[in-house]
Amino acid sequence: MTNWLHHIPILIVAVPLISAPICVLFTFGANRKAAWLWTLLVSWFAFLCAIYLLNHVLENGEISYHLGSWKPPLGIEYRIDLINAFVLLIVSGISAVAIPFGRLVVDREIEPDRQILFYTSYLLCLTGLLGVTITGDAFNIFVFLEISSLSSYVLIAMGVRSDRRALTAAYNYLILGTVGATFFVIGLGFLYMVTGTLNIMDLSDRLMQLADNKAVHAGYAFIIIGLALKMALFPMHVWLPNSYTYAPSLISIFLAATATKVSIYVLLRFLFTVFGFSFDFIPLTLTFIFLPLAIIAIFFGSIGAIFQTNIKRLFAYSSVAQIGYIVIGIALSNTIGLAAAVLHIFNHALIKGAIFMAAGCLVYRVGKLTTDSIRGLGKEMPWTFSALVLAGLSLIGIPTTVGFISKWYLLLGIMENGWWPLIPLIVIGSLLAVVYIWKIIEVAYFFPAPPDRAPVSEVPIELLIPLWILIGCNFYFGIQADITIGIAKEAATILLDNRP
Amino acid sequence: MSTELVIALALITPLIGSIGIFLCANIPNLRETITLLSAGVLFTFICFLLHQISNGQNASFRLFEVIPNLMIAFNIEPLGMLFATIASGLWIINSLYSIGYMRGNQEEHQTRFYICFAIAISSSMGIAFAGNMFTLFIFYEILTLSTYPLVTHKGTPEAKAGGRRYLGLLIGTSIGFQLIAIIWTWFLTGTLDFTPGGILSGKIEPTILPFLLALYMFGIGKAALMPFHSWLPAAMVAPTPVSALLHAVAVVKAGVFTVLKVVVYIFGIEFLSSTGASTWLIWAASFTLLASSLIALSKDNLKARLAYSTVSQLSYIVLAAALATKLSILGAGLHIATHALGKITLFMCAGAIYVATHKTEISDMDGLGRIMPFTFIAFAIAAFSIIGLPPFAGIWSKWYMALGAANLGLYLIIAVYMVSSLLNVGYLLPVVARAFFKPLPQQLQASGSKSLREAPLLCVIPLCITALGCLVLFFFAGEVIDLLRPIVN
Numbered sequence: 001m002t003n004w005l006h007h008i009p010i011l012i013v014a015v016p017l018i019s020a021p022i023c024v025l026f027t028f029g030a031n032r033k034a035a036w037l038w039t040l041l042v043s044w045f046a047f048l049c050a051i052y053l054l055n056h057v058l059e060n061g062e063i064s065y066h067l068g069s070w071k072p073p074l075g076i077e078y079r080i081d082l083i084n085a086f087v088l089l090i091v092s093g094i095s096a097v098a099i100p101f102g103r104l105v106v107d108r109e110i111e112p113d114r115q116i117l118f119y120t121s122y123l124l125c126l127t128g129l130l131g132v133t134i135t136g137d138a139f140n141i142f143v144f145l146e147i148s149s150l151s152s153y154v155l156i157a158m159g160v161r162s163d164r165r166a167l168t169a170a171y172n173y174l175i176l177g178t179v180g181a182t183f184f185v186i187g188l189g190f191l192y193m194v195t196g197t198l199n200i201m202d203l204s205d206r207l208m209q210l211a212d213n214k215a216v217h218a219g220y221a222f223i224i225i226g227l228a229l230k231m232a233l234f235p236m237h238v239w240l241p242n243s244y245t246y247a248p249s250l251i252s253i254f255l256a257a258t259a260t261k262v263s264i265y266v267l268l269r270f271l272f273t274v275f276g277f278s279f280d281f282i283p284l285t286l287t288f289i290f291l292p293l294a295i296i297a298i299f300f301g302s303i304g305a306i307f308q309t310n311i312k313r314l315f316a317y318s319s320v321a322q323i324g325y326i327v328i329g330i331a332l333s334n335t336i337g338l339a340a341a342v343l344h345i346f347n348h349a350l351i352k353g354a355i356f357m358a359a360g361c362l363v364y365r366v367g368k369l370t371t372d373s374i375r376g377l378g379k380e381m382p383w384t385f386s387a388l389v390l391a392g393l394s395l396i397g398i399p400t401t402v403g404f405i406s407k408w409y410l411l412l413g414i415m416e417n418g419w420w421p422l423i424p425l426i427v428i429g430s431l432l433a434v435v436y437i438w439k440i441i442e443v444a445y446f447f448p449a450p451p452d453r454a455p456v457s458e459v460p461i462e463l464l465i466p467l468w469i470l471i472g473c474n475f476y477f478g479i480q481a482d483i484t485i486g487i488a489k490e491a492a493t494i495l496l497d498n499r500p
Numbered sequence: 501m502s503t504e505l506v507i508a509l510a511l512i513t514p515l516i517g518s519i520g521i522f523l524c525a526n527i528p529n530l531r532e533t534i535t536l537l538s539a540g541v542l543f544t545f546i547c548f549l550l551h552q553i554s555n556g557q558n559a560s561f562r563l564f565e566v567i568p569n570l571m572i573a574f575n576i577e578p579l580g581m582l583f584a585t586i587a588s589g590l591w592i593i594n595s596l597y598s599i600g601y602m603r604g605n606q607e608e609h610q611t612r613f614y615i616c617f618a619i620a621i622s623s624s625m626g627i628a629f630a631g632n633m634f635t636l637f638i639f640y641e642i643l644t645l646s647t648y649p650l651v652t653h654k655g656t657p658e659a660k661a662g663g664r665r666y667l668g669l670l671i672g673t674s675i676g677f678q679l680i681a682i683i684w685t686w687f688l689t690g691t692l693d694f695t696p697g698g699i700l701s702g703k704i705e706p707t708i709l710p711f712l713l714a715l716y717m718f719g720i721g722k723a724a725l726m727p728f729h730s731w732l733p734a735a736m737v738a739p740t741p742v743s744a745l746l747h748a749v750a751v752v753k754a755g756v757f758t759v760l761k762v763v764v765y766i767f768g769i770e771f772l773s774s775t776g777a778s779t780w781l782i783w784a785a786s787f788t789l790l791a792s793s794l795i796a797l798s799k800d801n802l803k804a805r806l807a808y809s810t811v812s813q814l815s816y817i818v819l820a821a822a823l824a825t826k827l828s829i830l831g832a833g834l835h836i837a838t839h840a841l842g843k844i845t846l847f848m849c850a851g852a853i854y855v856a857t858h859k860t861e862i863s864d865m866d867g868l869g870r871i872m873p874f875t876f877i878a879f880a881i882a883a884f885s886i887i888g889l890p891p892f893a894g895i896w897s898k899w900y901m902a903l904g905a906a907n908l909g910l911y912l913i914i915a916v917y918m919v920s921s922l923l924n925v926g927y928l929l930p931v932v933a934r935a936f937f938k939p940l941p942q943q944l945q946a947s948g949s950k951s952l953r954e955a956p957l958l959c960v961i962p963l964c965i966t967a968l969g970c971l972v973l974f975f976f977a978g979e980v981i982d983l984l985r986p987i988v989n
Contacts, residue, residue, distance in 0.1 A: 397675070399638045405567065408683060415687040427676045434671060438664075446652075446660060481567050 005052070009065035009078045012049035012088065013131045013144075016042050020123040027116045035116040036106070039123055040099045046130060047096035050088040057085045058487075064136070072136070073199035079136030083342065083491040087133045087265045090349045094257040095126055098353070101466040102250040105360050109160045109248045118158060118248075124151040125254070129262050138274070139198045141266055142185050145230065148262075149177045152255060156247040160363060169242035176229060176239040184226030190219030204274050211279055223270055224285065231263035233290075233327060234297035237320045241304075244316035249360030252312060256319055257353035261345045264326055268341075271330070272495040283333065291331040295425055297324030302432035306439065311369045312359050314436060315352065318395065321429065322348050328422070329410055337413030338492035339485065340406060346484055347394075347402035350477065354391040354470035358384050361459040361467065371439070376449030378441075380456045383464050385444050387471050392437035394474045397430050401478040405485070503552050503559035507574050510545040510584070511625050513538050518618035525611040532599050535614050539592040542621070546581075546588045553581050554983065560631055570692065572638070573631030577694070578984050579764070579833055583757045584628035586840045587750050591621050593962040594749075597848055598741040600958025604855040607739060612649060617742075619646040624750045627757065633682050633692040633766060636758060637674070640722070643754055644670045650742045651735050662737040669731040670721045678719025681712055685766060694761060696987070698768020709767075709777035716762050717781055722755025723818055724811045726788040733807040740851025743803060748810055748843035753836050756817040760832055763821040764987055773824040785819035786916045788812070793923035800861050802850045805927055806843065812920065813839045813886065819913070820901040826988040828904025833984040834977060835897035838885065841969045842894055845882035846928075848963035849875050852955035862931055869935030872954050876935045878967035883928035885970040888921050893973035900981075 019042045026035040057063060062081040066072060080088075110118050128148025132141050153174045159166025192198055194215045195206040210216050225236075232240040240260075244252050275282055301321025308314035326348070329341030359369060361384040366373050378385045394401035407430065414422045458464075477484050517538025524531040552559070553576055560575030598617070602610050623646060626639030644667065652663035686692055688703045704712065721728050735747050763772060772778050789812050796808035813835070820832035852875045853859055857868065869876040885892035888899075898917060905913035954960055973980075 399634075399641055408567070411680065411683045412687055415684065423680055427680060430675055431672055434668075434675075438667075446655075479564050479566055479572070482565055485567050 007065075008049050008052055008056075009063060009080060009134060010067065012046050012053070012092070013078075013127060013134060015045055016123050016127040016130065020120050020127065023116065023120045023123055030113075030116075032107075032112060032115045033103075035119040036099070036103045039102075039119045042123060043092065043095040043099045043126065046092040046126065047089075050085070050092040053080055054082075054085040054089050054487075057082055073197045073202035076140055077136040077199055077201075078134050079200065080134060081491075081494055082487060083268065083494060084133045084265065086342065086346065086487050086491060087262060088130060090261060090346055091126070091129045091133060091258045094254060094349055094353050097466045097469055098250060098253045098257075098357070101253070101357055101360065101463055104460060104462055105249045105364055108364055109250075110158055111162065114158060118155065121151040121154045122250070122254075124148075125155060129258055132262050133265060136200050137198055138188050138191070138200055138203060142181065142188060145184070145263075145266070146181055148259065149181060149230075152251070152259065153177065155251045156243050156255075158248055158251075159246050160248055163246055165242070166246035169239075169246045173239040173243045176236070180226045180229030180236075182226070183222045183229065187219040187222030187224075187226060190215045190222065194219070200269065200274055204276065207275060208278050217281065220275060220279070220281070224267070227263055227267045227270065228293075231260045231267060232320060232323055234293050234300055234320060234324065237297070237301075237323075240320060241313050241316040244319065244356075245310055245313040249356070249363050253353055253356040253360060256316070256356050257349040260319070260323060261349055264323070264330075264341075264345060268330065268338075268495060272338075286331040286333055290327050294324040294327035294331060295422075297321060297327070298425070298429040299432075302429055302436070305436040306432065308436075309371050311362065311371065311374065311440065312356070314440075315355050315359065318433065318436065319352060321433075322352070322395075325406070325410060325426075325429070328426075329413060332413045332417050332419070333496070334413055334416050335489065335492045335496060336409055336416055338495055339488040340409035340413050342491045343409055343484055343488040344406040346488070347406045347477065350402055350470055350473050351391055351394045354387060354467060354474060355395070357463075357467045357470060358388040358391065361463050364459050364463065365456050371443050372450075374440070374444050375447040376444070377456060378445035380449070381458050383458055384467070387464075387467050388444075389437075389441055390471050391474060392433075392440065394478070396433045396437055399478075400475060402474050402481070402484075403478075405478055405481045409485070409488075503549065503557060503576070504561040506545050506548055506552075507559060507561065507576060507629055510542060510549065510588075511574070511622060511629065513542045513545065514618040514622035514625070518615045518622075521611060521614045521618060528610070531611065531614060532595075535595050535598075535618065536592065538618065539588070539595050539621075542625075543588045543592055546584050549576055550581055550585055550983075552576070553578065562631075566634070569690070570634055570686070571632065572635050573693075574626075574629040574635065575631040575694075576629060578987050579757065579760060580628040580630070582833060582837060582980065582983060583753060584625055586753065586837055587621060587624045587628070587745075590745060590749050590840065590844055590966070593965055594741055594745040594844065594848075596958055597744065597851070597962035600956045600960075600962075601739065601741050601851050601855055604956045604959060605739070607653070609653065613653060613739070616646050616649045617745075620650070620746060620750060624754055627754045630694075632694060633685065633762070636761065637678065637682055640678075640754065640758065641671070641674060643751060644674070644722075647735075647742070647746050647751060650746065651738045653739055653742070654737065656737075659737045662734040665734040666731045669728055673719050673721035673728050676719070677715045678721075681715035681719055684712060684715070692766075694765035696765065698764075698766055698771050700767055701771040706775040706777065709775050710780055713767065713772075713777050713781060716766075717759065717784075717818065720755050720758045720762070722751055723759050724752060724755065724788075724814050725784060725818055726791060726811075729788065729792065729811045732811055733804055736801075736803045736807050740803070740847055740854060743807075744844045744847035744851065747807070748847050749840045752810055752814055753840055756814050756821075756832070756836060759818055759821050760829065760836075763824060764829060769824045769826065769829060769988065778822040778824055781822035782819060782910070782913065785815045785822055786913065789815040789819060789916060789920050790923070793920050793927065796927045797923065799927075800863055802853070802860060802862050802865075802931065803847070805862065805931075806846050806850060809846075809886070809924070809927065810843055812923075813843070816898075816901060816917070816920075819916075820904060823901075823904050823908060823910070823913070825904040825907050827907060828901050829988050830981055830984050831897050831900025831902075831904060833987070834900060834980050837980055838893040838897045838970070838973060838977075841966055841973060842882040842885040842892075845878055845963050845966040845970065846886070848959070848966065849879040849882070852959045852963060855959055856953065856955040862934065865931065866934050866938035867940035869932070869937075870940075872935075874954060874960050874964055876932060878963045879935075880929075880932045881967040881970055883924075883932060887924040887928065891974045892970045893977060894970070896974070896977040896981075
């Protein structure tokens, strides 16, 4: 038994990977429901594995798993510490609640003969994201990043009911995503050229002596830009709003909650574990490049969100802003700031997961998502809209929600660094969130329904349960935050351990 | 019954009431019975707690640890006890009045009204019993959110605009300033517990103390310090029972109560007065006090006039807190009680006039005193109390606050108090004078005074009770001072 558990680190990636081609086999019976069930089982399996790994890491410290028993740095190593165990939990957890939500919406949005291929691509995307997170090998990160990206291009391109705008959105994402991946791999090439290794721990050790090497500097720049593209940091966010807007609902939920977060995790790894503070350009880039971009992202994203008329696009812009908050936490590079960033990766996944689920419910019933089409729907779909409002409060950062906990730690981190001018900026950012959330509340609750619209009924309970599970999490981890804060602080300490 | 259990019960009684109200939405009589019943039960609990605390007992309990070392915690202390007693006691009277008013006006959405009202009272209890600034802040926000549907009750564009300003200013200031102040305090001291003597002493440079104080004072938007006062007049679009209980008692008193809590338990009176960090606040509050009294003079709409009068009266309390002497703090606490009784009476009178005659402008109220004698006599009593004439309660709080200023030798502040009392005379007494001494307009006389009479009994009785309260409190003000005395020693 213990023997089997020992292999969990590889199983959490291998099982979704192998199950993807198996899923294709369901096309022979054209059994859509079986494909869904299969995806559900795999997601739940991955979730259980992630819980096990997190528990294991919390109790016994980090895990180093050697693929095929080849010792690193020659063999590929899967290395799990608190940070990526946490991210694994986020990715698989969101998948585990999103798939139960997915059956009805996928049935509604994707043509029947494509559904099985849809689930196959989804499994590949899940594999990619889990793989990026778990691996301790830099080239492996690239491979998995591409697996997840390629499958998400396909998934986005399917669009809601073959919406043709999804094609251009996916194409844009394809081009920019590929540029990002190319930058990343070129950067890796530089590092490999200088150090001759791809194992992250080994890289970290060897780079320590190469602080003045120009090739290392170039590699660093390439990697950072590649990752900034993948995580949609302003001004490299242009692929994000359209992709989230036109993707099928299930994909919007999954990608909005996890995809950019995984890239942020990789950025954390490279900034703090691979390079670390022996490079004096790290604090420089953090303060003079990331921090200004993050501030602009907050304002650009929030103000952009205010002017959107499509609800999914509105929240896509808000995602650009939220990435800004996370990056500010990283740029602070003190324990509390980094903890705030890690915490917000988790908290924002809960918030945006819930919000895009509510948007999925709206697509399911109303179809169109313009602010006009939801007029007066607050009374007709009370559960969906109250969930949307609660998630919105969490996004603003009202106390007792997870969004509040994130803001609390972010502001503490800022005070610790004494960067007082940032505080009003964060506050104004939150107030801008009030404005765009309020816009939706006002339309849904206070505007009369258009007289020519047929009555709309609430979505089936099958959609409401996952939605409200996420809302529940938003409040549970807002009131009992010591678990997540404990993990985030520990994770921040691990990241900063590399400090000389 | 343990005291802790009673605190918890006091918090959840209104919530259980709101569920009952929801379930009985279709049986109005039963629904209103539930409101009255929960108000009665709540008041019983509060009286029990009052008894406990006057016996010198203390109690506290904790719900969750939100983040390490930061709890959702509750305890009882004199100031909170006073606030809870006022809010819960007046809830009973105001519920009677609500029934008369809402039915008399045939308002819609009455179930939603009573539910939100009960939730607002529950959050007021949370504010009163909060054991630390964080808990208080949570209930402060819930109070804002739960009163929003009450402000926009009528659903008219005007109500929506008022509601937007209400929510925008209260949420904006609380997130923009108060929350920052709270996090800053936490950053400096690592605690947010309400501690006698304050927690900031020695933890902060005296030079930046005024900034922290400013973040708190402007962040507590419910205390309506200018320039963040305009939500209060905007909230007057609400039905009058809401204006009466929430915008004369629960919400605004929650604001000044928070101000006192912050000054007494976060900053500490001695620390504040020794550093002089609150000097600017003395002048800011004095300005608000006089300016809003002058604006009140210019308002013809009765509720708007009362709203500006409330803004002015709230600044009495902020001013007293800024003086940071023992006497002025006691006076401020007492003023929470005396002003609550007086102002709720005035609002109930305004509502009764509206129910009976549908008049809102003071210039239309000529001669009404002879038709509605009880209402206008109650109005006069409450006006005397607010002006500070014996034998009504208002004089004692002004007395203590002025004594506090005299102790510091700030004679200009005493002048501010006195000038403002004259302004109170100027904007409150003309209403009474018009009603009693001017003749009824011709067309009203023509239509016959039969169509005009007192508002329904359920409207008139409550306002007579609270007017009587103004008189009774004059003789029992000493008890309140005795209750409050431990907070300054």
